Amino acid sequence: MKVMVMIKPMDLIRVRNVNKQYKNGVTAIYDLSLNIKKGSFVFVIGGSGSGKSTFIKMLYREEKPTSGEIIVGGINVAKLRNAKVYKLRRKLGIVFQDYRLLPKQTVYENVAFAMEVLGSPKQETRRKVLKALELVGLKGKIHNYPDQLSGGEQQRVAIARAIVNEPKILLCDEPTGNLDPERSIEIVKVLDEINKTCGTTIIMATHDKDIVNTMQKEIILLKDGRLIKHAEKGGYEE
Amino acid sequence: MKFLRLLKRSIREAFKSVFRNFSLSLASISCITITLIIVAASIIITFNLQNFTSEMEKDLTIVVFLDNNINEEEIDTLMTELRDMSNVESLTYQSKASIKEEMRKESEVFDEVMSTWSDEDNPLKDTFQIKVKDVEKISDTAESIEKMEEVSSVKYGEGMVDNLLLAFESIQKISYGVVIALVLVTVFLIINTIKLTIFSRKREISIMRLVGASNFMIKTPFIVEGMVLGMFGSIIPILIICFGYVALYDHTNGYLYSQMITLIEPEPFIYMISGIILVIGIIVGMVGSASAVRKYLKI
Numbered sequence: 001m002k003v004m005v006m007i008k009p010m011d012l013i014r015v016r017n018v019n020k021q022y023k024n025g026v027t028a029i030y031d032l033s034l035n036i037k038k039g040s041f042v043f044v045i046g047g048s049g050s051g052k053s054t055f056i057k058m059l060y061r062e063e064k065p066t067s068g069e070i071i072v073g074g075i076n077v078a079k080l081r082n083a084k085v086y087k088l089r090r091k092l093g094i095v096f097q098d099y100r101l102l103p104k105q106t107v108y109e110n111v112a113f114a115m116e117v118l119g120s121p122k123q124e125t126r127r128k129v130l131k132a133l134e135l136v137g138l139k140g141k142i143h144n145y146p147d148q149l150s151g152g153e154q155q156r157v158a159i160a161r162a163i164v165n166e167p168k169i170l171l172c173d174e175p176t177g178n179l180d181p182e183r184s185i186e187i188v189k190v191l192d193e194i195n196k197t198c199g200t201t202i203i204m205a206t207h208d209k210d211i212v213n214t215m216q217k218e219i220i221l222l223k224d225g226r227l228i229k230h231a232e233k234g235g236y237e238e
Numbered sequence: 239m240k241f242l243r244l245l246k247r248s249i250r251e252a253f254k255s256v257f258r259n260f261s262l263s264l265a266s267i268s269c270i271t272i273t274l275i276i277v278a279a280s281i282i283i284t285f286n287l288q289n290f291t292s293e294m295e296k297d298l299t300i301v302v303f304l305d306n307n308i309n310e311e312e313i314d315t316l317m318t319e320l321r322d323m324s325n326v327e328s329l330t331y332q333s334k335a336s337i338k339e340e341m342r343k344e345s346e347v348f349d350e351v352m353s354t355w356s357d358e359d360n361p362l363k364d365t366f367q368i369k370v371k372d373v374e375k376i377s378d379t380a381e382s383i384e385k386m387e388e389v390s391s392v393k394y395g396e397g398m399v400d401n402l403l404l405a406f407e408s409i410q411k412i413s414y415g416v417v418i419a420l421v422l423v424t425v426f427l428i429i430n431t432i433k434l435t436i437f438s439r440k441r442e443i444s445i446m447r448l449v450g451a452s453n454f455m456i457k458t459p460f461i462v463e464g465m466v467l468g469m470f471g472s473i474i475p476i477l478i479i480c481f482g483y484v485a486l487y488d489h490t491n492g493y494l495y496s497q498m499i500t501l502i503e504p505e506p507f508i509y510m511i512s513g514i515i516l517v518i519g520i521i522v523g524m525v526g527s528a529s530a531v532r533k534y535l536k537i
Binding site: 060083085086087088089090091092094100102104113114116117118119120121161165 | 240243247452453455
């Protein structure tokens with residue numbers, strides 16, 4: 001199926017008139033339209049129930065929009081069939097609040113898992129896993145198990161796993177939600193580093209005002225499912 | 239290359255997973271083991287019964303008693319007539335004189351009584367012993383032989399044979415039914431146990447989906463795991479067959495109760511049964527895990 005939409009080469013993500021209503025009748029997103037450029041670092045901010053999580057979920061096709069159009073890296077996400085979702089996911093890296101690591105596998109195995117399941121050769125896996133772990137500053141702990149690490153370290157393993165396949169986009173859904181302010185800023189610095197060195201587009205949903213104010217990045221402010229503000233640079237103010 | 243790497247990974251992961259989730263795997267394996275033991279027993283009984291039936295059928299003969307006043311010429315014509323019948327496999331002629339001799343050899347009482355008989359007043363009859371091709375038509379054949387002029391009577395163990403054949407047929411049908419039912423039950427047990435295995439690895443599956451593994455990549459390790467479980471589950475039943483059946487055969491010298499019921503020789507019989515059990519185990523594991531995975535992944 002050809003997608004007959006003109007996309008400016010710089011727009012990696014294009015969202016047009018998207019509405020999302022859950023089956024229980026709750027409407028999470030109202031008429032959302034926005035573009036995100038390649039290589040940008042975007043904070044999606046808003047309080048609980050603002051729709052930021054739904055927005056992120058629609059980008060990786062965990063949820064389908066009720067109406068409207070979402071194009072991610074040239075793929076029409078709204079029309080993507082279940083069996084083809086993997087094609088979208090290979091362009092994305094995803095990080096969650098609860099890390100989602102495999103407890104019975106070491107740090108190295110956790111990151112390598114993301115490559116092995118796609119059938120990467122051993123040498124290439126090893127090289128890229130070590131590179132990713134170096135980038136997040138965990139090269140010294142590759143043989144540890146997740147429960148031997150602090151929360152911040154576990155999240156950095158999750159980030160390494162998300163970037164090991166060199167995705168174009170890194171989606172982060174409240175990655176610092178379980179961490180104290182100090183660890184939180186460390187995580188965001190790691191993300192910033194990835195954004196700068198690899199050119200990965202980063203979209204991070206958060207409700208942490210301090211982080212947003214400190215970083216002064218592009219912001220998308222949602223409130224009750226509506227877009228309130230989309231600015232190139234800014235802090236968290238409602 | 240990529241396909242081979244994925245296949246290699248699937249097999250490695252399957253074995254790893256069997257040992258990592260050992261208690262769950264053990265549950266599946268025990269299920270398969272117990273069922274396969276019963277399936278193996280049913281198959282052994284069915285095969286032996288079949289063997290016994292066909293052995294017995296081979297021994298079945300129609301005995302044709304001829305009229306006393308028959309001459310040799312008539313015997314010859316009758317012989318060709320009988321030979322031409324469609325269901326007759328082979329026949330042997332035994333004169334009353336040779337029957338007398340045989341009986342005299344068998345017991346002293348007969349010997350004493352029969353010693354006085356001359357050929358003239360020998361009350362025994364000349365007989366044909368006929369083997370038939372199809373045992374199920376034995377009564378029809380016997381009936382048409384009885385209608386022949388020179389024949390005085392025909393015996394083939396009428397009621398007994400018919401009843402025995404009927405009984406065996408139903409026993410065979412029942413054991414086929416039992417085997418099929420047990421295989422189905424095992425499939426359902428495996429669907430459930432592998433569903434549990436998959437459930438305990440829910441996180442792994444969700445991560446695989448997140449990093450962009452296709453359905454095929456996600457499914458294969460679990461299906462291979464089901465096959466590995468089936469393979470492990472068939473080990474004990476195969477050992478039981480190999481040692482148990484040989485021991486039974488040696489202990490009974492190959493006969494059950496009487497000379498009449500012979501057991502099938504252990505070699506190559508046990509290898510065949512082991513092969514069947516292994517294949518059933520693997521297929522059952524595969525079918526069970528495939529349907530469990532399909533259900534869980536909602537493909």
